[in-house]
Amino acid sequence: MKGVGFYVGQIAFPVLFFKTIVSAKLGDVDPGTILACTLGKAAVMAATWALVYVAYRPSRSRGQRFATASVFAFFATASNDFAVGLPIVQALYNEEADMDIYIAGNALVTPVVFVPLSTILCAIGQGMQDGEGLPDGGAASGSSSRRKALNLLREIVVNPIMIITVLGLAYKGFLGFTLVDQGNSFALPNPLGGIVDLITSPFGMCALFMTGINLRKVRISLWLVLLVMMKVVFCAYFTYALAGALVPESVGPAVHRLHSFAFLYGMIPSSTAPLVFSDRFDPGSSAEISTAIVIGMVVSGPMILGAALFLDSGETLTAQVITRMQLTTAVVGLVSGGIFMPLVAVTRKIWDAACPRRMLILAYGTTLVAYEGLMLAMNPTVSPAFCLASDSDLANPILWPLTAWVQCASSLLILMLQVVEVVQKAGWTRDPPRRRHACGLAMLCCLVALLPGLATVPATLSEMCSSVARTEYHSLGLNIAWNGFLLVSSVLLGIVYSAVARQRRQQRTAHKEQTTRSPSTSADEAGRSPSASGPRAGASETFAEGAQADKTPSPSAAGVLHDEESLQTTSTAGASATSSVRLRGVAQGL
Secondary structure (H helix, E strand, O other): OHHHHHHHHHHHHHHHHHHHHHHOOHHHOOHHHHHHHHHHHHHHHHHHHHHHHHHOOOOOOHHHHHHHHHHHHHHOOOEOHHHHHHHHHHHHHOOOOOOHHHHHHHHHHHHHHHHHHHHHHHHHHHHHHHHHOOOOOOOOOHHHHHHHHHHHHHHHHOOHHHHHHHHHHHHHHHOHHHOEEOOOOEEOOOOHHHHHHHHHOOHHHHHHHHHHHOOOOOOOOHHHHHHHHHHHHHHHHHHHHHHHHHOOHHHOOHHHHHHHHHHHHHHOOEOOHHHHHHHHHOHHHHHHHHHHHHHHHHHHHHHHHHHHHHOOOOOOOOHHHHHHHHHHHHHHHHHHHHHHHHHHHHOOOOOOOOOHHHHHHHHHHHHHHHHHHHHHHOOOOOOOHHHHHHHOOOOOOOHHHHHHHHHHHHHHHHHHHHHHHHHHHHOOOOOOOOHHHHHHHHHHHHHHOHHHHHHOOOOOHHHHHOOOOOOOOOOOHHHHHHHHHHHHHHHHHHHHHHHHHHHHHHHHHHHHHHHHHHHHHHHHHHHHOOOOOOHHHHHHHHHHHHHHHHHOOOHHHHHHHHHHHHHHHHHHHHHHHHHHHHHHHHHHHO
């Protein structure tokens, strides 16, 4: 894996960056778009830093909170530009314009602005932690500060991205006549272009592969979800709002494309570079950063797909678009259900019906299959009879509330899964799992869903039917109240789960400390107690020495144990060093 990391970070990424700089038509680049993305990430970085410093585990020292806030803030700005962003941008815009240069421009801003700023903040936090343990306050000498500043400046100047940028601009200046004009962009002449394509082709796959193998154990918490939302949601809206203010209308028809690019760029998930910062400056947050990277990858995918469908398309979210979307999702959902149900049937012997989680998941999958079947049957593209009947007084009194009931039941099953997680995490139940309890929870959700199912309007049915017939106006007040209840309940359960998890961690830490202190305390009390006199005391001491001798391993056994401990320590150190080198290689590129 060390060789793959070296190839990705030191060979493929610089060559890909060089190709992007050389092939771009710099005269068509709008600096306002890059400025909007930069300011949007800076605003999210400042908000994340302030929020984490004030509210994330405030019982720690100021230095620890400062370092953690700096690492988390860097996570909110370290976009995975070339491994995730570049393929998406090429798939969306290559036929209209060359938008690769905007990815390269933002990737250049990261090592010039955000990496030095994050390094300075993390170094300040580390210095505060060192100073908190020194009697003189830990004031650093002037020479040490100057040396650190010079090292930081040297890292910026010799960064591969800086060097490749200079080389790319030099090639365009001195050898630009060799480039082949392809309309929206330039291409390198052969055989140089073929060699560059050969080197850069495996970059995306290898970079994502390295991202996966560098991840640690998963630890879900409300703070990690909030951190990911800051990166892929708030950053997207910040950059989109700033693009509307900074991109001038003089760019013509491209203004809408630049606005949509700014929104999509804000959704790009984080790379593994923050993981290197956490290992170096705040090792206690490495598990959280690793988990946040995974969550960011999962959350950003559907969001980018949804934004790509509408932001740069020529059509708005009309009834026809909603109908086609529902038709696609219904077909995909039924195909997935056709895979899920046979798997459950095959594994029924090992499927524990007494486990509440499994029964709720089974009920959730069943309701989703039923929902997608209903939506496919009522889709106007497949059968407009339902919508035409709804337009008259002969509306079907069964399918409409049945669809709403299935929607509400699936939402309640998800909410019940969260309740089960909170209860089991807190240890509030001592009874062994039973089948009737697990099945009862699923049935309870389905029964309770009858009330909102009869009172609310099914989602997207009115919109789909409006594409083929005139629909009546339906009040959505109850829908808003129901969705608000689900949102508030989910947030409260997340807060309770985080509080319970924190309490359990504190209890485990206190138990470990008590266990560690117990042997030394017993030894001190035995040393302070007066020794007994007489033959009985001598016999007791002789018996204790004999028992201790029996427990003491022989020299050969002690040597074996020592060798095994040394081997384990050496293996652990070697794996840690290899992982550190690999992470530095990937982060230097991404």
